Amino acid sequence: MSNSTMERLNSLLPEWLETSRLHTGQGEVASYIPELVKASQDELGIHIMDAEGNHVSAGDCGVPFTMQSISKVFTLILALMDHGEEAVFFNVGKEPTGDDYDSMIKLELVDPGIPFNPLINAGAITVSSLIAGDCKEEKSRRILEFFRKLANNERLNYNEAVFQSELESGHLNRSLGYFLKHNGVLKDDVEDVLAVYFRHCSIEVTCADLARMALVLAYNGTDPITGEELIPRRYVQIAKTFMTTCGMYNASGEFAIQVGLPAKSGVSGGILTLVPGQFGIGLVGPALNRKGNSIAGVHLLERLSKEFDWSFF
Numbered sequence: 312m313s314n315s316t317m318e319r320l321n322s323l324l325p326e327w328l329e330t331s332r333l334h335t336g337q338g339e340v341a342s343y344i345p346e347l348v349k350a351s352q353d354e355l356g357i358h359i360m361d362a363e364g365n366h367v368s369a370g371d372c373g374v375p376f377t378m379q380s381i382s383k384v385f386t387l388i389l390a391l392m393d394h395g396e397e398a399v400f401f402n403v404g405k406e407p408t409g410d411d412y413d414s415m416i417k418l419e420l421v422d423p424g425i426p427f428n429p430l431i432n433a434g435a436i437t438v439s440s441l442i443a444g445d446c447k448e449e450k451s452r453r454i455l456e457f458f459r460k461l462a463n464n465e466r467l468n469y470n471e472a473v474f475q476s477e478l479e480s481g482h483l484n485r486s487l488g489y490f491l492k493h494n495g496v497l498k499d500d501v502e503d504v505l506a507v508y509f510r511h512c513s514i515e516v517t518c519a520d521l522a523r524m525a526l527v528l529a530y531n532g533t534d535p536i537t538g539e540e541l542i543p544r545r546y547v548q549i550a551k552t553f554m555t556t557c558g559m560y561n562a563s564g565e566f567a568i569q570v571g572l573p574a575k576s577g578v579s580g581g582i583l584t585l586v587p588g589q590f591g592i593g594l595v596g597p598a599l600n601r602k603g604n605s606i607a608g609v610h611l612l613e614r615l616s617k618e619f620d621w622s623f624f
């Protein structure tokens with residue numbers, strides 16, 4: 312079944328990608344992190360991988376980009392592996408916000424002032440502080456090692472220019488950090504926590520890396536190619552639930568209706584998604600729609616999901 316889907320994908324994908332690419336003109340490349348604006352407006356690439364390691368790719372799939380918010384899924388998983396559910400969800404909630412990902416409004420409105428979920432910035436900054444390690448370097452090292460294992464790529468590394476750019480321009484994230492510190496949610500030094508957060512957002516990948524990471528989620532935590540169990544099933548279940556309810560920001564409901572797959576997007580235009588038990592998918596298209604998701608990427612995923620009946624709803 313997967314083989315015949317692969318064959319059809321092989322013949323359809325190049326043309327479909329070019330049709331979706333036409334939508335890039337209506338989107339905008341993110342500029343609030345100055346270094347990100349250097350990405351090409353009309354870029355679009357995708358890589359789809361199955362459990363045997365067969366893959367189909369199209370477009371600009373070899374172009375490296377930073378994971379940004381996509382990394383939040385995997386730092387959440389690592390924090391769960393480090394401390395368990397109870398400790399993590401003592402500090403961060405489980406509900407969508409309806410606000411922008413970098414909003415702080417709800418932190419003042421609820422008591423206790425913990426972030427609504429681990430995929431908004433406030434939640435992910437909190438999760439960064441929960442990663443085990445004696446210092447920021449050790450926490451960052453553990454995150455990078457974990458990501459390398461998931462992507463089966465020892466060469467995965469930071470984009471230092473993007474890291475520095477966000478370190479210098481991340482005033483809103485800095486204020487979220489200090490607010491969380493004031494609320495008693497962050498215990499560590501705020502600048503140290505932010506450095507860990509900015510570092511994991513700056514990890515550079517290609518579509519193939521994202522597809523491999525997604526494949527591990529598609530197979531409930533076991534890399535189907537190596538057979539190695541990398542994540543306990545329960546934590547994959549939690550991560551995929553958050554991806555479904557909050558992974559595409561305030562367009563998560565619409566994405567669930569139109570595509571119906573767990574997904575996470577990032578401000579660099581990346582999207583990681585998966586077809587449970589079948590495929591891992593990595594995609595990049597830096598031109599974003601008004602909700603902050605890759606405009607052409609969402610278009611392509613909608614078309615693929617409808618054609619192959621991928622929605623799990």
Ligand SMILES: NC(=O)CC[C@H](N)C(=O)O
Nearest residue numbers: 379380412432512577578
């Ligand atoms: N949506 C995103 O990808 C946001 C991540 C980005 N590093 C930030 O904190 O603003």
